[in-house]
Amino acid sequence: MQQLEGLREKWLAAIGSADRAEALESIRVEALGKKGEITALLSSLGTLAPEERREAGRGLNALKDAVSEAIKARKQKLDEMHLGQRLQSEFVDLTLPARPEASGRLHPISQTIEEIIAIFGEMGLSVAEGPDIEDDFNNFTALNIPEDHPARQMQDTFYLPKAEGAASPMVLRTHTSPVQIRTMRSKQPPIRVICPGRTYRSDSDMTHTPMFHQVEGLVIDESTHMGHLKGCLIDFVRTFFDIEDLKVRFRPSFFPFTEPSAEVDIGCDRSHGALKLGQGNDWLEILGCGMVHPKVLENCGIDSKRYQGFAFGMGIERIAMLKYGIPDLRTFFEADVRWLNHYGFQAMDVPSMVEGLSR
Numbered sequence: 001m002q003q004l005e006g007l008r009e010k011w012l013a014a015i016g017s018a019d020r021a022e023a024l025e026s027i028r029v030e031a032l033g034k035k036g037e038i039t040a041l042l043s044s045l046g047t048l049a050p051e052e053r054r055e056a057g058r059g060l061n062a063l064k065d066a067v068s069e070a071i072k073a074r075k076q077k078l079d080e081m082h083l084g085q086r087l088q089s090e091f092v093d094l095t096l097p098a099r100p101e102a103s104g105r106l107h108p109i110s111q112t113i114e115e116i117i118a119i120f121g122e123m124g125l126s127v128a129e130g131p132d133i134e135d136d137f138n139n140f141t142a143l144n145i146p147e148d149h150p151a152r153q154m155q156d157t158f159y160l161p162k163a164e165g166a167a168s169p170m171v172l173r174t175h176t177s178p179v180q181i182r183t184m185r186s187k188q189p190p191i192r193v194i195c196p197g198r199t200y201r202s203d204s205d206m207t208h209t210p211m212f213h214q215v216e217g218l219v220i221d222e223s224t225h226m227g228h229l230k231g232c233l234i235d236f237v238r239t240f241f242d243i244e245d246l247k248v249r250f251r252p253s254f255f256p257f258t259e260p261s262a263e264v265d266i267g268c269d270r271s272h273g274a275l276k277l278g279q280g281n282d283w284l285e286i287l288g289c290g291m292v293h294p295k296v297l298e299n300c301g302i303d304s305k306r307y308q309g310f311a312f313g314m315g316i317e318r319i320a321m322l323k324y325g326i327p328d329l330r331t332f333f334e335a336d337v338r339w340l341n342h343y344g345f346q347a348m349d350v351p352s353m354v355e356g357l358s359r
Protein backbone atom coordinates (compact mmCIF):
# COMPACT_ATOMS: atom_id res chain seq x y z
CA MET A 1 0.00 0.00 0.00
CA GLN A 2 2.73 2.34 1.03
CA GLN A 3 4.58 1.52 -2.10
CA LEU A 4 1.49 2.29 -4.22
CA GLU A 5 1.06 5.64 -2.52
CA GLY A 6 4.69 6.47 -3.32
CA LEU A 7 4.23 5.52 -6.94
CA ARG A 8 1.11 7.58 -7.21
CA GLU A 9 2.82 10.66 -5.90
CA LYS A 10 5.82 10.11 -8.14
CA TRP A 11 3.79 9.76 -11.35
CA LEU A 12 1.30 12.51 -10.58
CA ALA A 13 4.17 14.89 -9.86
CA ALA A 14 5.87 13.94 -13.13
CA ILE A 15 2.62 14.42 -15.04
CA GLY A 16 2.00 17.76 -13.38
CA SER A 17 5.38 19.07 -14.40
CA ALA A 18 5.24 17.84 -18.03
CA ASP A 19 5.11 21.04 -20.07
CA ARG A 20 4.89 19.59 -23.58
CA ALA A 21 2.81 16.91 -25.25
CA GLU A 22 5.97 14.89 -26.11
CA ALA A 23 7.15 14.84 -22.47
CA LEU A 24 3.71 13.75 -21.35
CA GLU A 25 3.70 10.96 -23.91
CA SER A 26 7.02 9.55 -22.70
CA ILE A 27 5.73 9.60 -19.14
CA ARG A 28 2.71 7.62 -20.31
CA VAL A 29 4.98 5.09 -21.99
CA GLU A 30 7.21 4.78 -18.90
CA ALA A 31 4.23 4.24 -16.61
CA LEU A 32 1.54 2.54 -18.64
CA GLY A 33 3.24 1.41 -21.87
CA LYS A 34 3.91 -2.24 -22.64
CA LYS A 35 7.13 -2.13 -20.62
CA GLY A 36 5.91 0.55 -18.24
CA GLU A 37 6.40 0.41 -14.52
CA ILE A 38 2.71 0.07 -13.61
CA THR A 39 2.11 -2.44 -16.42
CA ALA A 40 4.96 -4.56 -15.08
CA LEU A 41 3.51 -4.51 -11.59
CA LEU A 42 0.11 -5.50 -12.96
CA SER A 43 1.56 -8.47 -14.80
CA SER A 44 3.46 -9.60 -11.70
CA LEU A 45 0.13 -9.97 -9.86
CA GLY A 46 -0.02 -13.58 -11.12
CA THR A 47 2.85 -14.50 -8.87
CA LEU A 48 0.96 -13.49 -5.73
CA ALA A 49 -1.19 -15.67 -3.58
CA PRO A 50 -4.91 -15.30 -4.43
CA GLU A 51 -5.87 -13.29 -1.29
CA GLU A 52 -3.04 -10.88 -1.73
CA ARG A 53 -3.69 -10.69 -5.42
CA ARG A 54 -7.17 -9.31 -5.07
CA GLU A 55 -6.17 -6.44 -2.82
CA ALA A 56 -3.01 -5.61 -4.67
CA GLY A 57 -4.93 -5.79 -7.96
CA ARG A 58 -7.52 -3.33 -6.72
CA GLY A 59 -4.81 -0.94 -5.57
CA LEU A 60 -2.80 -1.21 -8.75
CA ASN A 61 -5.85 -0.75 -10.98
CA ALA A 62 -6.82 2.33 -9.00
CA LEU A 63 -3.28 3.64 -9.47
CA LYS A 64 -3.42 2.89 -13.18
CA ASP A 65 -6.77 4.71 -13.51
CA ALA A 66 -5.53 7.66 -11.50
CA VAL A 67 -2.40 7.98 -13.64
CA SER A 68 -4.30 7.72 -16.93
CA GLU A 69 -6.87 10.23 -15.73
CA ALA A 70 -4.10 12.61 -14.75
CA ILE A 71 -2.43 12.21 -18.13
CA LYS A 72 -5.71 12.90 -19.89
CA ALA A 73 -6.37 15.99 -17.83
CA ARG A 74 -2.84 17.27 -18.31
CA LYS A 75 -3.07 16.65 -22.05
CA GLN A 76 -6.20 18.73 -22.26
CA LYS A 77 -4.56 21.47 -20.26
CA LEU A 78 -1.48 21.46 -22.50
CA ASP A 79 -3.68 21.59 -25.63
CA GLU A 80 -5.49 24.61 -24.27
CA MET A 81 -2.23 26.33 -23.41
CA HIS A 82 -0.91 25.60 -26.88
CA LEU A 83 -4.01 27.03 -28.53
CA GLY A 84 -3.82 30.09 -26.32
CA GLN A 85 -0.22 30.66 -27.33
CA ARG A 86 -1.05 30.31 -31.02
CA LEU A 87 -3.94 32.72 -30.73
CA GLN A 88 -1.59 35.17 -29.06
CA SER A 89 1.17 34.85 -31.61
CA GLU A 90 -1.06 34.77 -34.69
CA PHE A 91 -3.20 37.67 -33.55
CA VAL A 92 -4.39 39.99 -36.32
CA ASP A 93 -5.36 43.51 -35.37
CA LEU A 94 -8.43 44.16 -37.46
CA THR A 95 -8.55 47.76 -36.35
CA LEU A 96 -5.33 48.60 -38.20
CA PRO A 97 -5.88 50.71 -41.35
CA ALA A 98 -6.25 48.70 -44.57
CA ARG A 99 -3.57 48.70 -47.25
CA PRO A 100 -3.71 51.98 -49.17
CA GLU A 101 -5.76 52.03 -52.38
CA ALA A 102 -3.82 51.24 -55.54
CA SER A 103 -2.80 54.65 -56.85
CA GLY A 104 -3.00 54.05 -60.61
CA ARG A 105 -6.17 55.06 -62.43
CA LEU A 106 -7.75 53.96 -65.64
CA HIS A 107 -8.06 56.82 -68.14
CA PRO A 108 -11.69 57.79 -68.91
CA ILE A 109 -11.09 56.89 -72.58
CA SER A 110 -10.10 53.33 -71.64
CA GLN A 111 -13.06 53.14 -69.29
CA THR A 112 -15.49 54.41 -71.93
CA ILE A 113 -14.15 51.94 -74.52
CA GLU A 114 -14.64 49.11 -72.00
CA GLU A 115 -18.20 50.27 -71.37
CA ILE A 116 -18.98 50.42 -75.11
CA ILE A 117 -17.55 46.92 -75.56
CA ALA A 118 -19.63 45.63 -72.64
CA ILE A 119 -22.87 47.00 -74.13
CA PHE A 120 -22.33 45.90 -77.73
CA GLY A 121 -20.76 42.65 -76.55
CA GLU A 122 -24.07 41.85 -74.87
CA MET A 123 -25.78 42.46 -78.24
CA GLY A 124 -23.47 39.92 -79.89
CA LEU A 125 -20.87 42.20 -81.49
CA SER A 126 -17.19 41.40 -81.08
CA VAL A 127 -14.15 43.67 -81.22
CA ALA A 128 -12.14 44.11 -84.42
CA GLU A 129 -9.00 46.18 -84.75
CA GLY A 130 -6.88 47.67 -87.51
CA PRO A 131 -3.71 49.72 -87.87
CA ASP A 132 -3.48 53.48 -87.26
CA ILE A 133 -1.51 53.90 -90.50
CA GLU A 134 -3.78 53.04 -93.41
CA ASP A 135 -3.59 52.98 -97.15
CA ASP A 136 -5.68 55.22 -99.32
CA PHE A 137 -7.93 52.37 -100.43
CA ASN A 138 -9.08 51.31 -96.95
CA ASN A 139 -9.41 54.83 -95.58
CA PHE A 140 -11.07 56.39 -98.65
CA THR A 141 -11.55 54.57 -101.94
CA ALA A 142 -13.21 51.40 -100.65
CA LEU A 143 -15.52 53.62 -98.61
CA ASN A 144 -16.83 55.16 -101.80
CA ILE A 145 -14.69 58.28 -101.46
CA PRO A 146 -12.82 58.31 -104.78
CA GLU A 147 -9.94 60.63 -105.61
CA ASP A 148 -11.08 64.23 -106.11
CA HIS A 149 -14.30 63.48 -104.33
CA PRO A 150 -15.23 66.53 -102.25
CA ALA A 151 -15.72 64.20 -99.26
CA ARG A 152 -11.95 63.93 -98.98
CA GLN A 153 -11.95 67.53 -97.94
CA MET A 154 -14.42 66.73 -95.14
CA GLN A 155 -11.55 65.22 -93.24
CA ASP A 156 -8.23 66.99 -92.76
CA THR A 157 -5.94 64.11 -93.44
CA PHE A 158 -2.41 63.59 -92.18
CA TYR A 159 -0.44 62.14 -95.10
CA LEU A 160 2.80 60.26 -94.65
CA PRO A 161 5.66 60.88 -97.11
CA LYS A 162 4.84 58.91 -100.24
CA ALA A 163 6.91 55.74 -100.54
CA GLU A 164 8.86 55.26 -103.74
CA GLY A 165 6.78 53.50 -106.38
CA ALA A 166 3.57 53.78 -104.35
CA ALA A 167 0.48 55.09 -106.10
CA SER A 168 -0.57 57.18 -103.13
CA PRO A 169 0.82 58.07 -99.73
CA MET A 170 -0.23 56.22 -96.59
CA VAL A 171 -2.40 58.18 -94.18
CA LEU A 172 -3.06 58.29 -90.47
CA ARG A 173 -6.58 56.90 -90.54
CA THR A 174 -9.09 59.73 -90.33
CA HIS A 175 -11.82 57.50 -88.94
CA THR A 176 -12.32 53.89 -87.80
CA SER A 177 -14.30 53.06 -90.96
CA PRO A 178 -11.27 51.41 -92.65
CA VAL A 179 -11.63 48.66 -90.04
CA GLN A 180 -15.07 47.82 -91.50
CA ILE A 181 -13.37 47.51 -94.88
CA ARG A 182 -10.66 45.23 -93.47
CA THR A 183 -13.30 43.10 -91.75
CA MET A 184 -15.48 42.74 -94.84
CA ARG A 185 -12.49 42.01 -97.07
CA SER A 186 -11.33 39.24 -94.77
CA LYS A 187 -14.58 37.43 -94.08
CA GLN A 188 -18.04 36.83 -95.46
CA PRO A 189 -21.25 37.76 -93.60
CA PRO A 190 -22.71 37.41 -91.08
CA ILE A 191 -20.53 40.15 -89.62
CA ARG A 192 -21.10 41.78 -86.24
CA VAL A 193 -18.21 43.90 -85.01
CA ILE A 194 -17.28 47.07 -83.22
CA CYS A 195 -13.94 48.70 -83.89
CA PRO A 196 -12.66 51.09 -81.24
CA GLY A 197 -9.40 52.91 -81.82
CA ARG A 198 -7.34 56.03 -82.40
CA THR A 199 -8.08 58.35 -85.31
CA TYR A 200 -6.25 61.44 -86.61
CA ARG A 201 -7.21 64.69 -88.24
CA SER A 202 -5.17 67.83 -88.74
CA ASP A 203 -7.34 69.96 -86.53
CA SER A 204 -6.63 71.54 -83.18
CA ASP A 205 -8.79 73.92 -81.17
CA MET A 206 -11.12 73.96 -78.16
CA THR A 207 -13.16 71.05 -79.47
CA HIS A 208 -10.67 69.20 -81.71
CA THR A 209 -7.42 67.40 -81.00
CA PRO A 210 -5.24 65.98 -83.78
CA MET A 211 -5.60 62.51 -82.25
CA PHE A 212 -8.89 61.30 -80.87
CA HIS A 213 -10.84 58.05 -80.58
CA GLN A 214 -13.78 56.61 -82.42
CA VAL A 215 -15.73 53.43 -82.28
CA GLU A 216 -17.19 51.97 -85.44
CA GLY A 217 -19.96 49.41 -85.59
CA LEU A 218 -20.77 47.10 -88.48
CA VAL A 219 -23.55 44.52 -88.82
CA ILE A 220 -24.05 42.68 -92.11
CA ASP A 221 -26.23 39.74 -93.00
CA GLU A 222 -29.11 38.88 -95.30
CA SER A 223 -31.96 40.63 -93.56
CA THR A 224 -30.50 43.42 -91.40
CA HIS A 225 -32.48 46.62 -91.94
CA MET A 226 -32.81 50.19 -90.71
CA GLY A 227 -35.06 49.07 -87.88
CA HIS A 228 -32.22 46.99 -86.45
CA LEU A 229 -29.91 49.98 -86.75
CA LYS A 230 -32.33 52.18 -84.84
CA GLY A 231 -33.06 49.62 -82.13
CA CYS A 232 -29.40 48.86 -81.61
CA LEU A 233 -28.37 52.52 -81.28
CA ILE A 234 -31.34 53.58 -79.17
CA ASP A 235 -30.59 50.73 -76.76
CA PHE A 236 -26.94 51.69 -76.76
CA VAL A 237 -27.35 55.38 -75.89
CA ARG A 238 -29.97 54.69 -73.22
CA THR A 239 -27.77 52.05 -71.60
CA PHE A 240 -24.55 54.03 -71.92
CA PHE A 241 -25.97 57.22 -70.42
CA ASP A 242 -28.11 55.20 -68.01
CA ILE A 243 -31.25 57.19 -68.88
CA GLU A 244 -34.11 54.81 -69.58
CA ASP A 245 -36.36 57.24 -71.44
CA LEU A 246 -33.63 59.27 -73.18
CA LYS A 247 -35.10 60.82 -76.31
CA VAL A 248 -33.31 59.77 -79.50
CA ARG A 249 -33.75 61.32 -82.96
CA PHE A 250 -32.47 60.07 -86.32
CA ARG A 251 -31.86 63.02 -88.63
CA PRO A 252 -31.18 62.45 -92.36
CA SER A 253 -27.58 63.18 -93.25
CA PHE A 254 -24.88 62.27 -95.75
CA PHE A 255 -21.89 59.95 -95.70
CA PRO A 256 -20.41 58.58 -98.93
CA PHE A 257 -20.27 55.06 -97.46
CA THR A 258 -23.87 54.76 -96.25
CA GLU A 259 -27.22 55.16 -97.95
CA PRO A 260 -29.48 56.23 -96.42
CA SER A 261 -27.40 58.03 -93.79
CA ALA A 262 -28.44 59.60 -90.53
CA GLU A 263 -27.06 61.51 -87.62
CA VAL A 264 -28.29 60.63 -84.18
CA ASP A 265 -29.25 63.29 -81.66
CA ILE A 266 -30.17 62.80 -78.03
CA GLY A 267 -32.56 64.94 -76.03
CA CYS A 268 -31.06 67.55 -73.71
CA ASP A 269 -31.68 70.78 -71.89
CA ARG A 270 -29.44 73.84 -72.22
CA SER A 271 -31.77 76.45 -70.75
CA HIS A 272 -30.04 76.96 -67.39
CA GLY A 273 -26.47 77.35 -68.51
CA ALA A 274 -25.57 73.73 -67.85
CA LEU A 275 -26.18 70.89 -70.27
CA LYS A 276 -28.54 68.22 -68.96
CA LEU A 277 -29.11 65.01 -70.87
CA GLY A 278 -32.53 63.42 -70.93
CA GLN A 279 -34.40 66.65 -70.11
CA GLY A 280 -35.77 69.65 -71.98
CA ASN A 281 -36.47 70.12 -75.68
CA ASP A 282 -33.03 70.59 -77.17
CA TRP A 283 -30.98 68.12 -79.22
CA LEU A 284 -27.34 67.14 -79.17
CA GLU A 285 -25.66 65.29 -82.03
CA ILE A 286 -23.63 62.30 -80.94
CA LEU A 287 -23.05 59.90 -83.82
CA GLY A 288 -23.29 59.12 -87.53
CA CYS A 289 -24.78 55.99 -89.06
CA GLY A 290 -26.54 54.47 -92.03
CA MET A 291 -27.11 51.41 -94.20
CA VAL A 292 -23.83 50.32 -95.76
CA HIS A 293 -23.69 51.56 -99.37
CA PRO A 294 -23.96 48.67 -101.90
CA LYS A 295 -20.83 49.99 -103.61
CA VAL A 296 -18.88 49.58 -100.37
CA LEU A 297 -20.06 45.98 -100.04
CA GLU A 298 -19.03 45.28 -103.65
CA ASN A 299 -15.64 46.97 -103.08
CA CYS A 300 -15.06 44.38 -100.38
CA GLY A 301 -16.21 41.39 -102.40
CA ILE A 302 -19.58 41.02 -100.71
CA ASP A 303 -22.64 40.38 -102.85
CA SER A 304 -24.82 43.46 -102.34
CA LYS A 305 -27.86 41.69 -103.81
CA ARG A 306 -27.71 39.10 -101.09
CA TYR A 307 -26.31 41.00 -98.13
CA GLN A 308 -27.02 44.31 -96.47
CA GLY A 309 -26.40 45.91 -93.13
CA PHE A 310 -25.68 48.99 -91.12
CA ALA A 311 -22.68 50.89 -89.82
CA PHE A 312 -22.22 53.62 -87.29
CA GLY A 313 -19.35 55.67 -85.93
CA MET A 314 -18.97 57.90 -82.93
CA GLY A 315 -16.39 59.94 -81.10
CA ILE A 316 -15.38 58.42 -77.80
CA GLU A 317 -14.10 61.61 -76.15
CA ARG A 318 -17.39 63.30 -76.87
CA ILE A 319 -19.60 60.71 -75.19
CA ALA A 320 -17.11 60.35 -72.32
CA MET A 321 -17.23 64.12 -71.74
CA LEU A 322 -21.03 64.04 -71.75
CA LYS A 323 -21.32 61.06 -69.42
CA TYR A 324 -18.64 62.06 -66.94
CA GLY A 325 -19.01 65.84 -67.06
CA ILE A 326 -15.52 66.50 -68.35
CA PRO A 327 -15.62 70.05 -69.68
CA ASP A 328 -12.43 70.37 -71.76
CA LEU A 329 -11.39 67.94 -74.51
CA ARG A 330 -7.73 68.89 -74.38
CA THR A 331 -7.35 67.75 -70.77
CA PHE A 332 -7.72 64.15 -71.98
CA PHE A 333 -4.24 64.30 -73.44
CA GLU A 334 -2.34 66.46 -70.95
CA ALA A 335 -1.29 63.50 -68.79
CA ASP A 336 -1.99 65.51 -65.62
CA VAL A 337 -1.99 63.07 -62.71
CA ARG A 338 -4.34 65.27 -60.66
CA TRP A 339 -6.85 65.21 -63.53
CA LEU A 340 -6.49 61.45 -63.81
CA ASN A 341 -6.99 60.99 -60.07
CA HIS A 342 -10.17 63.02 -60.35
CA TYR A 343 -11.67 61.61 -63.54
CA GLY A 344 -9.96 58.19 -63.65
CA PHE A 345 -11.41 54.81 -62.70
CA GLN A 346 -10.38 51.89 -60.54
CA ALA A 347 -8.72 49.32 -62.78
CA MET A 348 -10.39 46.44 -60.92
CA ASP A 349 -13.92 47.72 -61.59
CA VAL A 350 -14.32 46.16 -65.00
CA PRO A 351 -17.46 47.49 -66.76
CA SER A 352 -20.05 44.79 -67.19
CA MET A 353 -23.73 44.64 -68.08
CA VAL A 354 -24.31 42.38 -65.10
CA GLU A 355 -22.31 44.16 -62.42
CA GLY A 356 -22.72 47.71 -63.73
CA LEU A 357 -20.94 49.86 -66.29
CA SER A 358 -19.29 52.31 -63.93
CA ARG A 359 -19.02 52.84 -60.21
Ligand code: PHE
Pocket (backbone or CB within 6 Å): 174, 175, 176, 177, 216, 255, 258, 288, 289, 290, 311, 312, 313, 314
Ligand atom coordinates in the same frame (compact mmCIF):
# COMPACT_ATOMS: atom_id res chain seq x y z
N1 PHE B 1 -16.75 57.54 -90.33
C1 PHE B 1 -17.71 58.58 -90.02
C2 PHE B 1 -16.97 59.77 -89.43
O1 PHE B 1 -15.85 59.65 -89.04
C3 PHE B 1 -18.73 58.08 -89.03
C4 PHE B 1 -19.61 57.01 -89.60
C5 PHE B 1 -19.28 55.68 -89.51
C6 PHE B 1 -20.82 57.36 -90.23
C7 PHE B 1 -20.10 54.71 -90.04
C8 PHE B 1 -21.64 56.39 -90.76
C9 PHE B 1 -21.27 55.06 -90.66
O2 PHE B 1 -17.54 60.83 -89.34
